[in-house]
Amino acid sequence: xxxxxQLVKKYNTGDLAINGVDLKxxxxxxxxxxxxxxxxxxxxIRCVNRLxxxxxxxxxxxxxxxxxxxxxxxxxxxxNMGMIFQEYALVERLTVMENVLSGRxxxxxxxxxxxxxxxxxxxxxxxxxxxxxxxDTMVNKRADELSGGQRQRVGIARALIQKPDILLVDEPxxxxxxxxxxxxMRLITELCEENQLAAIINIHDVALAQMYAExxxxxxxxxIVYDGPPDDLKPDVLTEIYGxxxxxxxxxxxxxxxxxxxxDPTTEEHMEEMQ
Amino acid sequence: MTDIPTNPPDPxxxxxxxxxxxxxxxxxxxxKNPLLRWGLxxxxxxxxxxxxxxxxxxxxxxxxxxxxxxxxxxxxMNPNFAGRWTDISEGMIESLVMxxxxxxxxxxxxxxxxxxxxxxxxxxxxxxxxxxxIALSRSFQEIIVAILFVAIFGFGPLAGVLTxxxxxxxxxxxxxxxDIESIDKSQAEAVKATGSAWWQWLNYGIQPQVMPRLIGxxxxxxxxxxxxxxxxxxVGAGGIGATLNTAFDRYEYDTAAAILILIIGIVMLxxxxxxxxxxxxx
Numbered sequence: 001x002x003x004x005x006q007l008v009k010k011y012n013t014g015d016l017a018i019n020g021v022d023l024k025x026x027x028x029x030x031x032x033x034x035x036x037x038x039x040x041x042x043x044x045i046r047c048v049n050r051l052x053x054x055x056x057x058x059x060x061x062x063x064x065x066x067x068x069x070x071x072x073x074x075x076x077x078x079x080n081m082g083m084i085f086q087e088y089a090l091v092e093r094l095t096v097m098e099n100v101l102s103g104r105x106x107x108x109x110x111x112x113x114x115x116x117x118x119x120x121x122x123x124x125x126x127x128x129x130x131x132x133x134x135x136d137t138m139v140n141k142r143a144d145e146l147s148g149g150q151r152q153r154v155g156i157a158r159a160l161i162q163k164p165d166i167l168l169v170d171e172p173x174x175x176x177x178x179x180x181x182x183x184x185m186r187l188i189t190e191l192c193e194e195n196q197l198a199a200i201i202n203i204h205d206v207a208l209a210q211m212y213a214e215x216x217x218x219x220x221x222x223x224i225v226y227d228g229p230p231d232d233l234k235p236d237v238l239t240e241i242y243g244x245x246x247x248x249x250x251x252x253x254x255x256x257x258x259x260x261x262x263x264d265p266t267t268e269e270h271m272e273e274m275q
Numbered sequence: 276m277t278d279i280p281t282n283p284p285d286p287x288x289x290x291x292x293x294x295x296x297x298x299x300x301x302x303x304x305x306x307k308n309p310l311l312r313w314g315l316x317x318x319x320x321x322x323x324x325x326x327x328x329x330x331x332x333x334x335x336x337x338x339x340x341x342x343x344x345x346x347x348x349x350x351x352m353n354p355n356f357a358g359r360w361t362d363i364s365e366g367m368i369e370s371l372v373m374x375x376x377x378x379x380x381x382x383x384x385x386x387x388x389x390x391x392x393x394x395x396x397x398x399x400x401x402x403x404x405x406x407x408x409i410a411l412s413r414s415f416q417e418i419i420v421a422i423l424f425v426a427i428f429g430f431g432p433l434a435g436v437l438t439x440x441x442x443x444x445x446x447x448x449x450x451x452x453x454d455i456e457s458i459d460k461s462q463a464e465a466v467k468a469t470g471s472a473w474w475q476w477l478n479y480g481i482q483p484q485v486m487p488r489l490i491g492x493x494x495x496x497x498x499x500x501x502x503x504x505x506x507x508x509x510v511g512a513g514g515i516g517a518t519l520n521t522a523f524d525r526y527e528y529d530t531a532a533a534i535l536i537l538i539i540g541i542v543m544l545x546x547x548x549x550x551x552x553x554x555x556x557x
Contacts, residue, residue, distance in 0.1 A: 024300075094479070
């Protein structure tokens with residue numbers, strides 16, 4: 001369903017974030033993308049819905065090449081890709097309901113969305129999803145009043161109301177506590193199974209990835225170095241993915257809330273994750 | 276996995292080092308060279324004295340003027356609201372009308388220009404055009420603009436309204452553009468990723484983030500425009516300033532005092548109200 005061919009992304013700064021990636025994701029397949037910070041995980045999924053423009057290569061979704069698309073067509077293609085963000089990326093000053101309904105923006109006209117007069121079917125779907133993620137009592141709360149876990153649930157509802165074919169999930173648990181992280185991962189994978197959704201989940205936490213994904217792809221310096229079932233992910237494979245110490249090749253990325261690693265670029269990041 | 280650095284030195288070693296630390300510490304001076312540092316300071320003080328000395332003060336003129344000053348102060352002690360009340364109330368109403376109209380016009384024009392002047396939204400030509408308008412508006416002081424508009428449109432509130440609208444554009448567009456440039460990008464990106472159209476993206480991804488600031492700035496500008504409406508009146512652009520000017524011309528300091536007290540009262544009131552609303556929308 002999704003097929004990436006020889007994808008290359010080179011930033012203007014000259015950093016090569018993705019170096020010829022080939023990847024196929026089948027319908028309904030939940031895939032975890034692991035790799036050190038700066039390996040190009042975020043860039044890869046941001047290329048898929050063209051929040052970043054790839055330098056070269058092809059991305060085929062349902063038989064159409066996304067890389068070639070222009071504005072109108074691209075918007076229609078984006079409706080088929082639900083995105084879930086690390087820091088939730090809810091519009092903080094809008095209500096929970098408005099945030100969820102914003103997932104339907106690609107389907108309704110400007111005035112309807114401006115006046116918040118969404119079709120009844122969309123409103124029903126929003127209530128249904130909010131109930132499913134356990135937030136049906138918070139419909140009219142402003143997004144900035146919610147806790148991290150609640151926000152991420154709203155983010156999930158927003159992505160799912162698009163009725164997408166694939167979820168692009170960028171570090172869904174990086175800002176959450178361990179228990180909430182598991183709940184969120186379980187929710188995402190359950191919803192994927194229920195709706196026959198494929199998913200690409202970027203994740204730092206290798207244990208979580210093994211627990212919830214059926215397939216794991218390891219990315220290192222913009223290239224795929226592992227692609228297989230979670231059970232084959234042995235320590236030597238992890239070393240292969242996370243490398244020995246080459247953390248100087250950090251590419252464009254936002255500062256993560258993962259202290260200690262930032263302070264000392266030579267510390268091996270996966271030490272904490274393997275434990 | 277082999278070369279894990281042992282960067283935190285063990286506590287024993289640091290104990291021995293204590294003796295080599297400097298005895299005290301002071302922040303490095305802003306200007307390193309002491310000669311330059313003290314030289315600049317001395318030069319400044321010398322210049323201050325020289326410039327005060329160069330002021331040509333005519334003590335005789337001041338002595339003669341004291342008399343009029345006393346009248347002025349006396350007038351202010353006895354503000355006269357009643358004597359010219361029709362003039363005062365007409366001028367005040369005109370000022371308020373000018374304030375509200377010019378603020379409304381200014382906001383209406385500022386919003387599109389503000390969006391156009393935000394580098395993260397607008398393409399370069401639009402950006403430069405809008406920044407150009409802002410720069411033009413900001414480079415002229417209200418009085419100068421008012422004189423120009425009075426020359427073009429004649430005396431009266433029309434010139435005042437145009438002046439204040441023009442000044443509002445420079446103020447509001449610039450600050451709005453800066454607020455748009457500092458929005459949380461990920462919120463806007465998330466809305467874009469849903470497949471929204473450009474206008475929807477503005478409405479959902481950008482507008483909610485800048486709305487509180489826009490409301491706050493607009494109310495603040497309402498304050499400023501009222502104050503400025505009194506100023507531009509002095510050069511003939513209508514409003515309470517014109518009334519105030521007339522009162523001074525007639526040596527009616529008691530009426531002038533009444534007008535000033537009213538201006539101060541209204542400014543304080545509007546400042547209080549707008550402050551209250553601004554904290555409400557945050």
